Amino acid sequence: MATSQAALKAEQAIGHGDNATTLQDMSNPSLYSSGDASEKMKALAWMGKNKVEIVECPKPKILEPRDVILKITGSTVCGSDLHLLHGTVVEMQKGDILGHEFCGVVDAIGPGVKNLKKGQRVVASFQIACGECYYCKQKLSSQCEKTNANTLMNAMYGGRTAGMFGYSHFTGGFAGGQAEYTRVPYADVNLLPLPDDVPDEKGLYLSDVLGTSWHAVVDTGVKKGDVVAIWGAGPIGQMAADFSLLNGASRVIMIDQNWRLEWVQKKYPNVDILDFTKLGKGESVTSKLKEMCNNRGPDVSIECAAGEYAKGWAHYFEMLLGLETDTSEIVNEMITSTRNFGRCGITGVYAGFTNHFNIGSLMERGIRLIGNGQAPVQLYWESLLKMIQEGKIDPLRMVTHRVRLEDLDKVYYKFENKEDGMQKVFVETRFSRPAAPGSPSLTRY
Numbered sequence: 445m446a447t448s449q450a451a452l453k454a455e456q457a458i459g460h461g462d463n464a465t466t467l468q469d470m471s472n473p474s475l476y477s478s479g480d481a482s483e484k485m486k487a488l489a490w491m492g493k494n495k496v497e498i499v500e501c502p503k504p505k506i507l508e509p510r511d512v513i514l515k516i517t518g519s520t521v522c523g524s525d526l527h528l529l530h531g532t533v534v535e536m537q538k539g540d541i542l543g544h545e546f547c548g549v550v551d552a553i554g555p556g557v558k559n560l561k562k563g564q565r566v567v568a569s570f571q572i573a574c575g576e577c578y579y580c581k582q583k584l585s586s587q588c589e590k591t592n593a594n595t596l597m598n599a600m601y602g603g604r605t606a607g608m609f610g611y612s613h614f615t616g617g618f619a620g621g622q623a624e625y626t627r628v629p630y631a632d633v634n635l636l637p638l639p640d641d642v643p644d645e646k647g648l649y650l651s652d653v654l655g656t657s658w659h660a661v662v663d664t665g666v667k668k669g670d671v672v673a674i675w676g677a678g679p680i681g682q683m684a685a686d687f688s689l690l691n692g693a694s695r696v697i698m699i700d701q702n703w704r705l706e707w708v709q710k711k712y713p714n715v716d717i718l719d720f721t722k723l724g725k726g727e728s729v730t731s732k733l734k735e736m737c738n739n740r741g742p743d744v745s746i747e748c749a750a751g752e753y754a755k756g757w758a759h760y761f762e763m764l765l766g767l768e769t770d771t772s773e774i775v776n777e778m779i780t781s782t783r784n785f786g787r788c789g790i791t792g793v794y795a796g797f798t799n800h801f802n803i804g805s806l807m808e809r810g811i812r813l814i815g816n817g818q819a820p821v822q823l824y825w826e827s828l829l830k831m832i833q834e835g836k837i838d839p840l841r842m843v844t845h846r847v848r849l850e851d852l853d854k855v856y857y858k859f860e861n862k863e864d865g866m867q868k869v870f871v872e873t874r875f876s877r878p879a880a881p882g883s884p885s886l887t888r889y
């Protein structure tokens with residue numbers, strides 16, 4: 445049995461904690477008889493390791509007073525969805541509806557939601573926050589104490605994150621927004637109204653990628669004049685590069701290995717690139733970065749790739765054999781590359797434990813290693829929305845495709861393999877408006 449499934453069975457046997465104030469394991473209305481059987485909808489569901497399918501299931505219905513049923517008008521695929529697809533994030537159940545970045549129109553409202561109206565356009569945060577606990581009071585929404593009762597996570601991590609949409613039973617088992625409708629618990633907290641001058645094609649990305657990249661930059665402490673190196677030139681890395689420059693970085697260098705670096709050169713001309721497959725004999729990412737940065741290295745390094753992407757055979761086999769869950773290669777590269785007393789932040793997803801961690805370099809050279817956490821996007825989403833309105837940031841720079849929900853299963857595999865020049869997509873449903881000016885036109889698969 446795959447680790448993901450074994451973990452789910454263990455959780456079911458042990459039972460959840462009693463901290464959650466919202467229903468757990470509502471990951472598909474047909475699995476938990478929590479829907480309105482008279483109306484069907486389409487959704488993208490996880491059907492086993494490396495397998496997703498478009499399924500039909502009942503439309504969700506209001507289950508708790510602070511719920512909203514959202515009619516989805518836009519969603520997307522995130523690098524994090526690949527960790528679910530691959531089973532790296534554990535406790536997936538066959539039939540779980542995925543998708544943690546989505547926007548839409550309020551379709552039905554529970555009696556406890558006072559700040560929203562039927563028909564209002566809104567974007568959801570990827571995390572589900574209660575709005576009232578210790579962390580929520582500080583807007584640290586990703587660490588809400590009341591929306592995820594997972595026992596395994598609590599034991600393994602020494603604490604829990606918030607519940608998350610479409611992100612396994614490890615984070616509460618909530619149905620996601622890669623669907624025609626979804627249920628939003630504590631909707632008065634977890635939905636941000638979108639003004640008329642911000643189209644879905646821009647507002648959607650307030651769910652995750654914008655807040656996450658912003659958090660990676662400010663939480664790792666990028667300051668005026670800093671040289672910043674970023675591992676992973678996906679959408680998160682690209683926006684983190686943009687935001688580093690906005691926060692005063694003097695130079696940004698992005699490290700990756702594929703066509704995305706050419707995209708970066710075209711769309712972000714102030715960013716330098718380092719392709720690690722093109723290094724000369726005897727060169728490493730660290731030696732190259734030293735050479736590029738006064739022989740000391742960058743002031744700040746940010747990880748926007750992930751722990752599941754082993755570079756060498758050793759870590760590949762250790763992961764395959766279950767001797768570790770994540771490779772330490774990228775983090776070690778960051779530590780050895782960064783100047784003494786510099787800062788390293790980890791935003792790419794790491795699931796558990798790693799071997800061969802270079803603790804010596806970290807300690808002796810005073811490297812500050814920061815886990816950025818699942819990003820508390822609600823801390824930033826109002827100010828980021830304003831920056832979109834003012835034209836200070838343009839989320840469309842990272843968007844390559846517009847696709848249909850009906851084709852999303854095929855899109856997952858293209859996104860995974862970086863085919864057709866695909867990175868951030870906009871997924872439309874039958875409820876979406878025509879493509880906004882400046883956004884890609886529809887591609888069918």
Ligand SMILES: NC(=O)c1ccc[n+]([C@@H]2O[C@H](COP(=O)([O-])OP(=O)(O)OC[C@H]3O[C@@H](n4cnc5c(N)ncnc54)[C@H](O)[C@@H]3O)[C@@H](O)[C@H]2O)c1
Nearest residue numbers: 523524656676678679680700748749750753792793818819
């Ligand atoms: N912390 C959070 O709140 C949060 C939120 C969203 C996404 N994430 C995570 O951030 C990461 C990036 O997200 P994304 O949507 O841009 O993903 P993505 O999969 O589109 O991009 C990841 C990039 O990393 C590159 N990469 C892989 N191994 C590398 C290596 N050894 N060195 C340099 N680059 C390497 C890949 O080629 C790819 O271009 C993912 O792990 C995602 O799960 C975290």
Ligand SMILES: [Zn+2]
Nearest residue numbers: 522523524652
């Ligand atoms: Zn995400």
Ligand SMILES: [Zn+2]
Nearest residue numbers: 574577580588
């Ligand atoms: Zn809370």
